[in-house]
Amino acid sequence: MAVNAAGRNIPNNIPGYGDVLPFRGYTKRLPKGNRVGKKNRATFNTRTDKTLPNLKAAIKASGLQIGMTISFHHHLRNGDYVVNMVLDACYELGIKELVVFPTALFGVHKHLTKHIQKGVIKQIQGSVNGPIGQLASEGGMELPVVLRSHGGRPRAVMSGDVHIDVAFVAAPTADRYGNLTGAHGESACGSLGYAHTDADFAECVVAVTDNLVNYPALDIQIPQTQVDYVVEVDKIGDPSGIVSGTTRVTRDPMRLLIARYAAHLIEASPYFKEGISFQTGAGGISLATAAYVREAMRERNIKGSFGLGGITSFFVDMLEEGLFEQILDVQSFDLAAVESISRNAKHVEISADWYANPWNAGCVVNMLDTVVLGATEVDRKFNANVNTEADGALLHGIGGHQDTASGAKLTIITTPLLRGRIPSVVDSVYTVTTPGEVVDAVVTEFGVAINPNRKDLIEAAKSDPEIPLVSIDDLVEKAEKLTGSMTPVEVEDRIIGVVEYRDGSVIDVVRQLKKK
Amino acid sequence: MRLRRTKLYLPGNNPNMLLRGYLFKPDGVILDLEDAVSMSEKDAARILVREVLKQGEFGECEVTVRINGMDTEFWRKDIETVVPCGIDGIRVPKVESPKDMQILDEALSEIEEKAGIPVGKTLIFCLLETALGIWRAYDIATASPRIAGICPGGEDLRADLKTDRSETGEELVGPRRIVVLAAHAAKVDALDTVYADVTDDEGLKRETQWIKQLGYQGKSVIHPNQIPIIHAVFAPTQKEIEQAKKIVAAAREAAKKGLGAVSVDGRMVDKPVVKRAEYTLQRAGLLEGGE
Numbered sequence: 001m002a003v004n005a006a007g008r009n010i011p012n013n014i015p016g017y018g019d020v021l022p023f024r025g026y027t028k029r030l031p032k033g034n035r036v037g038k039k040n041r042a043t044f045n046t047r048t049d050k051t052l053p054n055l056k057a058a059i060k061a062s063g064l065q066i067g068m069t070i071s072f073h074h075h076l077r078n079g080d081y082v083v084n085m086v087l088d089a090c091y092e093l094g095i096k097e098l099v100v101f102p103t104a105l106f107g108v109h110k111h112l113t114k115h116i117q118k119g120v121i122k123q124i125q126g127s128v129n130g131p132i133g134q135l136a137s138e139g140g141m142e143l144p145v146v147l148r149s150h151g152g153r154p155r156a157v158m159s160g161d162v163h164i165d166v167a168f169v170a171a172p173t174a175d176r177y178g179n180l181t182g183a184h185g186e187s188a189c190g191s192l193g194y195a196h197t198d199a200d201f202a203e204c205v206v207a208v209t210d211n212l213v214n215y216p217a218l219d220i221q222i223p224q225t226q227v228d229y230v231v232e233v234d235k236i237g238d239p240s241g242i243v244s245g246t247t248r249v250t251r252d253p254m255r256l257l258i259a260r261y262a263a264h265l266i267e268a269s270p271y272f273k274e275g276i277s278f279q280t281g282a283g284g285i286s287l288a289t290a291a292y293v294r295e296a297m298r299e300r301n302i303k304g305s306f307g308l309g310g311i312t313s314f315f316v317d318m319l320e321e322g323l324f325e326q327i328l329d330v331q332s333f334d335l336a337a338v339e340s341i342s343r344n345a346k347h348v349e350i351s352a353d354w355y356a357n358p359w360n361a362g363c364v365v366n367m368l369d370t371v372v373l374g375a376t377e378v379d380r381k382f383n384a385n386v387n388t389e390a391d392g393a394l395l396h397g398i399g400g401h402q403d404t405a406s407g408a409k410l411t412i413i414t415t416p417l418l419r420g421r422i423p424s425v426v427d428s429v430y431t432v433t434t435p436g437e438v439v440d441a442v443v444t445e446f447g448v449a450i451n452p453n454r455k456d457l458i459e460a461a462k463s464d465p466e467i468p469l470v471s472i473d474d475l476v477e478k479a480e481k482l483t484g485s486m487t488p489v490e491v492e493d494r495i496i497g498v499v500e501y502r503d504g505s506v507i508d509v510v511r512q513l514k515k516k
Numbered sequence: 517m518r519l520r521r522t523k524l525y526l527p528g529n530n531p532n533m534l535l536r537g538y539l540f541k542p543d544g545v546i547l548d549l550e551d552a553v554s555m556s557e558k559d560a561a562r563i564l565v566r567e568v569l570k571q572g573e574f575g576e577c578e579v580t581v582r583i584n585g586m587d588t589e590f591w592r593k594d595i596e597t598v599v600p601c602g603i604d605g606i607r608v609p610k611v612e613s614p615k616d617m618q619i620l621d622e623a624l625s626e627i628e629e630k631a632g633i634p635v636g637k638t639l640i641f642c643l644l645e646t647a648l649g650i651w652r653a654y655d656i657a658t659a660s661p662r663i664a665g666i667c668p669g670g671e672d673l674r675a676d677l678k679t680d681r682s683e684t685g686e687e688l689v690g691p692r693r694i695v696v697l698a699a700h701a702a703k704v705d706a707l708d709t710v711y712a713d714v715t716d717d718e719g720l721k722r723e724t725q726w727i728k729q730l731g732y733q734g735k736s737v738i739h740p741n742q743i744p745i746i747h748a749v750f751a752p753t754q755k756e757i758e759q760a761k762k763i764v765a766a767a768r769e770a771a772k773k774g775l776g777a778v779s780v781d782g783r784m785v786d787k788p789v790v791k792r793a794e795y796t797l798q799r800a801g802l803l804e805g806g807e
Contacts (some may be wrong), residue, residue: 251715256741260636
């Protein structure tokens with residue numbers, strides 16, 4: 001056991017994970033040696049059609065064997081059919097003990113439960129949102145889930161921590177020679193950002209599409225040089241679960257209040273000036289913060305440099321209004337974003353590596369001025385938890401939380417002080433996802449707490465009487481006063497989840513819940 | 517003069533809103549034991565409101581409780597429970613008779629005395645929600661020195677007037693004019709009823725501009741998002757602020773010199789004009805609240 005820099009007691013070795021490198025600080029771990037790569041291959045003019053009749057044929061051709069690692073990307077979100085389809089085919093082919101390496105799983109992947117129980121899936125290394133997370137938390141998986149951030153994942157692939165045997169790329173449009181795009185087709189999802197590293201580093205790449213077009217496909221995102229096989233299926237997903245309609249700003253007064261405080265903090269900061277860059281999530285408070293910041297940009301005649309992240313219609317509108325020079329898009333959330341990426345040269349698709357990998361020559365998050373994030377909990381040390389809920393269940397992935405917080409000059413976490421009767425500013429978070437050293441401010445309806453390390457920001461915030469400055473301890477005490485103290489979560493010793501920091505060290509673990 | 521531009525209703529059975537309402541910075545909050553609470557929940561809501569009042573965090577807000585009407589069995593228990601918590605005032609629904617206000621005044625005095633609260637501290641705001649109540653507005657407003665404001669009703673009043681809601685609100689023009697006249701005659705605040713369509717920001721703005729022009733000091737609010745819209749309407753213009761600054765400065769100068777008369781730009785200024793100037797600066801946040 002060793003206590004890491006986030007104050008967590010972590011074993012030196014975790015069964016099913018291996019030796020642990022304890023987290024030592026957000027810039028501490030540096031890479032050694034070279035990147036890994038896949039085997040060379042040659043393709044001649046004797047093979048100009050990479051299509052195979054069905055998934056099973058592609059799986060056979062890929063050489064997938066028992067115990068190998070298969071990867072997926074989550075741009076089809078809760079509308080995705082591909083993950084379930086591939087695992088069904090593996091089951092039917094008798095291929096077992098697979099390590100599934102998705103960028104994220106959603107509610108729709110509850111279907112995998114039976115493959116976990118039948119031994120088709122041995123381990124999941126990726127975000128487990130919802131039902132699979134609940135299953136893992138209750139001890140339903142043999143090996144621990146390994147969680148990595150959007151930047152930590154490509155780092156793990158490129159450095160050789162994870163070797164992908166077969167990458168399955170859901171492609172809303174593909175041609176017969178393996179050029180892929182998410183910009184077109186009935187299942188269009190816009191950016192394919194998370195799939196790039198997989199396509200580049202997997203031993204074999206299988207594209208699964210429901211829109212096979214003539215060569216060459218338009219607006220190619222993943223090129224033919226990386227794709228080994230193409231399979232056409234009836235449907236890769238349900239469009240209504242892939243993208244939402246127009247994203248609207250909330251009218252919930254409490255969310256608006258929190259957003260207004262966050263926006264005031266951004267305006268008071270030294271970063272609110274010509275060329276500002278920012279990222280917000282698509283959640284209610286984040287989006288409302290963006291709406292207030294947009295107003296302020298208009299009023300003070302400020303033009304931003306770029307908007308980053310998961311992209312919504314809201315950022316598209318800002319681009320078109322001239323409030324941003326460009327949008328850098330790793331994931332497109334709604335129809336307007338999908339439509340924009342295919343038509344606007346200033347709306348650029350970027351890979352997860354480009355977006356957030358700490359081990360390359362420079363990722364975009366390092367250029368970010370401000371990011372507005374959420375969290376299920378934050379604590380006195382400004383540590384943030386986005387993985388587990390108050391009952392200790394592992395229900396959410398890391399996303400870009402660690403990456404953007406580490407990169408941005410101003411990282412703001414917005415959260416209601418209480419969710420129902422559950423406090424979200426606490427003495428010590430149940431799981432550390434993002435270390436407090438990279439979190440600058442916590443904004444709640446009961447006040448704004450700035451990390452004491454950011455004296456400059458505290459001074460700046462004092463200039464705006466609209467920012468209700470409080471200490472983080474004030475918020476903890478206020479929450480406790482309103483709710484009383486919480487009963488601690490009861491857990492077994494067994495570790496069911498490993499939370500890696502983006503550099504591959506272990507920042508925390510999640511333990512199995514005690515049966516009630 | 518206390519600002520009463522916005523008074524936010526907080527349902528007495530909703531701890532979430534009761535604890536957070538003040539964060540939206542209305543001028544006042546109204547913890548509601550009446551319409552927001554069903555008959556079967558009256559006791560529970562009263563206890564919840566009492567506990568929230570005891571915690572006592574309401575920022576700068578004027579804290580009032582809307583009790584149940586004096587035609588119900590609940591009103592006495594309501595005031596016995598909330599007044600000892602030291603609230604700023606109570607809001608009484610469906611007031612029709614000056615006599616009732618005297619009875620209430622006495623009951624309040626008794627409770628205040630028992631609780632060690634200065635007698636007369638708890639103000640009364642009257643909701644005039646029937647034709648009779650409107651007709652007797654002046655008599656009601658002058659029935660007790662505790663009365664600090666009167667408000668015309670909305671839906672209940674329409675029903676009593678045997679009419680319904682129109683797009684222009686024509687049916688409430690008369691009652692609103694009567695109430696504002698009676699309020700100023702009685703030297704109490706004229707406070708307007710709620711604007712029910714919480715998604716129609718433009719409609720709210722128009723109605724607020726209109727009631728401000730009539731002479732109202734503010735409006736009740738049922739949704740926090742309405743607060744900044746109303747405050748913006750009541751915010752004085754730059755020209756009004758400049759003029760008010762001049763008047764207030766002249767008045768202070770005159771007081772220093774011990775002069776009775778105040779002169780601005782060579783013209784004499786009456787005392788009410790000075791008061792209004794002070795009120796303007798207060799709304800602009802340039803003068804601390806008085807009284």
